[in-house]
Amino acid sequence: MSEKPHIDIDYVADLARIKLSDKEKSTLSAQLADILGHFEKLSAVDVDGIEPMAHTQNIHNVWRPGDAPGATLKAQTLIEMAPEQRDNQVVVPKVVE
Amino acid sequence: MSYEAVIGLEVHVQIKTRTKMFTAAPYVYGAEPNTLTDPVVLGLPGTLPVLNHLAIEKCAQLGLMLQCAIAEQCKWDRKNYFYPDSPKNYQLTQNDQPLCIGGKVEIELPGPSRNIEGEHRWVQLNRIHLEEDPGKLTHEAFDTVIDFNRAGVPLAEIVTEPDMQNSTEAVAFLNALRNLIIYAGISDCDMEKGQMRCDANVSLRPVGTNSLGTRTEMKNLNSISNVKAAIEYEIARQTQILDEGGVIVQETRRWDVDSSSSSSLRSKEEAHDYRYFPDPDLMPVQMDPKRIEQLDAQLPERPLDKQRRYQGDLDLPYTITSVLCPNLQLSEFFEAALEVYAAPKAIANYIANDLLRELADASARGASSHCVSDCKLTPAHIATLAKIIDTGVISKQIGKEVFTEMFNTGIMPDVIVKTKGLKQSNDSEEIESLCREAIAGNEKAVSEYRAGNLKALNALKGPVMKATKGKANPAMLDDLLKQLIDKA
Numbered sequence: 001m002s003e004k005p006h007i008d009i010d011y012v013a014d015l016a017r018i019k020l021s022d023k024e025k026s027t028l029s030a031q032l033a034d035i036l037g038h039f040e041k042l043s044a045v046d047v048d049g050i051e052p053m054a055h056t057q058n059i060h061n062v063w064r065p066g067d068a069p070g071a072t073l074k075a076q077t078l079i080e081m082a083p084e085q086r087d088n089q090v091v092v093p094k095v096v097e
Numbered sequence: 098m099s100y101e102a103v104i105g106l107e108v109h110v111q112i113k114t115r116t117k118m119f120t121a122a123p124y125v126y127g128a129e130p131n132t133l134t135d136p137v138v139l140g141l142p143g144t145l146p147v148l149n150h151l152a153i154e155k156c157a158q159l160g161l162m163l164q165c166a167i168a169e170q171c172k173w174d175r176k177n178y179f180y181p182d183s184p185k186n187y188q189l190t191q192n193d194q195p196l197c198i199g200g201k202v203e204i205e206l207p208g209p210s211r212n213i214e215g216e217h218r219w220v221q222l223n224r225i226h227l228e229e230d231p232g233k234l235t236h237e238a239f240d241t242v243i244d245f246n247r248a249g250v251p252l253a254e255i256v257t258e259p260d261m262q263n264s265t266e267a268v269a270f271l272n273a274l275r276n277l278i279i280y281a282g283i284s285d286c287d288m289e290k291g292q293m294r295c296d297a298n299v300s301l302r303p304v305g306t307n308s309l310g311t312r313t314e315m316k317n318l319n320s321i322s323n324v325k326a327a328i329e330y331e332i333a334r335q336t337q338i339l340d341e342g343g344v345i346v347q348e349t350r351r352w353d354v355d356s357s358s359s360s361s362l363r364s365k366e367e368a369h370d371y372r373y374f375p376d377p378d379l380m381p382v383q384m385d386p387k388r389i390e391q392l393d394a395q396l397p398e399r400p401l402d403k404q405r406r407y408q409g410d411l412d413l414p415y416t417i418t419s420v421l422c423p424n425l426q427l428s429e430f431f432e433a434a435l436e437v438y439a440a441p442k443a444i445a446n447y448i449a450n451d452l453l454r455e456l457a458d459a460s461a462r463g464a465s466s467h468c469v470s471d472c473k474l475t476p477a478h479i480a481t482l483a484k485i486i487d488t489g490v491i492s493k494q495i496g497k498e499v500f501t502e503m504f505n506t507g508i509m510p511d512v513i514v515k516t517k518g519l520k521q522s523n524d525s526e527e528i529e530s531l532c533r534e535a536i537a538g539n540e541k542a543v544s545e546y547r548a549g550n551l552k553a554l555n556a557l558k559g560p561v562m563k564a565t566k567g568k569a570n571p572a573m574l575d576d577l578l579k580q581l582i583d584k585a
Contacts, residue, residue: 015370017179054172054194054381062380063148067114070121075131078139078245088130089242092181095234 100301105259107296117249118229119146130244138249140185152251156227160197162281171196172381176371182231190228192373197225204269214415221258264328299331311345327352411441420449437480455504473507482510531561
């Protein structure tokens with residue numbers, strides 16, 4: 001295998017909305033590059049003439065027939081999972097400036 | 098330099114199913130916050146989505162109604178983004194293999210006046226894909242609150258080509274689209290309830306050029322008048338920037354209804370790197386061509402096709418067809434009445450004028466019956482009324498009175514005529530003597546009529562109609578008056 005793929009750790013962290021320390025950045029950069037490097041092996045496979053597929057299983061049309069409503073979760077159960085709540089709604093920091 | 102605008106729309110429409118796109122949790126508008134979820138909606142560990150077959154078929158029908166090709170195979174992808182409206186941190190959507198491809202919508206532009214038909218043209222569509230609605234965020238003073246009821250509702254995204262040039266075309270497109278969707282029973286398209294929402298992409302280019310300028314995307318357009326105002330605002334804003342030698346920045350802008358202006362949406366969702374990949378939990382869908390034919394056969398005639406048929410085959414004027422055809426209920430009511438008695442013009446007039454007037458009055462009085470489906474009139478009422486006027490049982494004038502009465506009571510018109518004694522009087526002796534009185538009492542009108550003013554006759558008809566309470570046969574009255582004046 002050739003050189004390790006480059007990872008822009010700041011960009012990835014920004015997309016994932018996580019804050020990383022410098023130490024974490026260097027550890028994770030190396031680890032992510034290893035992971036991607038592992039996937040790079042796939043590009044060695046000759047796929048000429050092979051149709052792209054949407055799934056490894058050749059199964060289609062798995063669906064729920066009918067339109068009968070099923071069970072719901074109680075609002076209480078839902079908001080108990082949230083870090084903050086008000087009037088049965090989940091509260092998060094303001095997202096529009 | 099003068100510029101022309103190029104506009105493309107993305108219209109999201111909630112598909113009218115009782116359950117959500119990937120799970121059987123129900124959805125209804127207006128429920129208490131966070132009462133319509135389940136572990137699949139929230140993407141809790143260990144849950145798996147399963148496709149809603151009905152939503153897929155309805156979306157295919159939407160595509161057929163909008164003249165799209167239905168894909169042989171479609172699949173779902175994960176669109177990854179961190180934003181609190183999505184409980185899973187990705188939205189299940191269709192990226193490179195949507196259900197419906199292409200398509201076109203016929204629109205009517207405003208005519209020179211409301212009574213004159215405007216020009217028609219087609220707006221080309223790019224695609225329709227089927228995805229899930231995110232939850233609803235409410236931005237409050239210091240934080241944002243989330244209701245996940247809406248999360249997971251089947252949502253069709255209709256994407257047009259950049260094929261409109263001004264806000265008028267965009268409004269005509271949205272109206273035509275809404276009529277088509279309501280006709281097909283896919284959604285009620287109530288924008289206030291979020292059933293239909295619109296994003297507008299606007300760019301400018303020098304008149305006569307073909308390349309596309311840098312576009313901006315306007316979000317948060319939740320009424321047709323907002324779409325119109327936002328597009329006009331954006332065209333003016335971009336024109337000013339270009340005129341001043343500036344450069345348009347590609348960005349998402351948020352329309353603010355209160356200030357009637359837009360501002361750049363510098364929110365945290367701006368990193369447009371969605372890292373789409375096929376959802377491994379959902380299998381692709383291959384629609385059976387025979388089933389597509391069946392779904393197509395279930396669809397109604399398109400509103401503008403119906404309008405052409407009414408104007409051509411039934412010889413109805415545009416002023417009437419433009420009222421009946423955009424409204425599926427009214428046109429179905431009309432056609433059901435024709436089954437009872439085939440008098441298209443009279444029946445169409447009663448529906449487009451009298452019925453709508455009575456419904457509007459009833460609505461203004463606060464009555465509950467303000468739409469066709471829950472008023473007391475049936476198509477048979479109107480058909481029967483048209484028939485008893487045609488056959489001379491009552492005059493058109495009395496018909497107006499009968500109409501109001503049957504609208505209020507639901508009693509059939511022939512029964513009203515019988516119980517109230519409204520049958521047209523063909524008693525020539527009585528009418529003749531009343532005519533003589535009228536002629537004797539208004540020499541001025543008589544001499545005017547003799548001088549060639551035919552309208553003067555109306556002044557003589559009035560007292561006779563009054564004396565017979567409108568029951569005199571108008572044609573007979575006309576003849577009698579003329580004869581009597583000529584003879585005298």
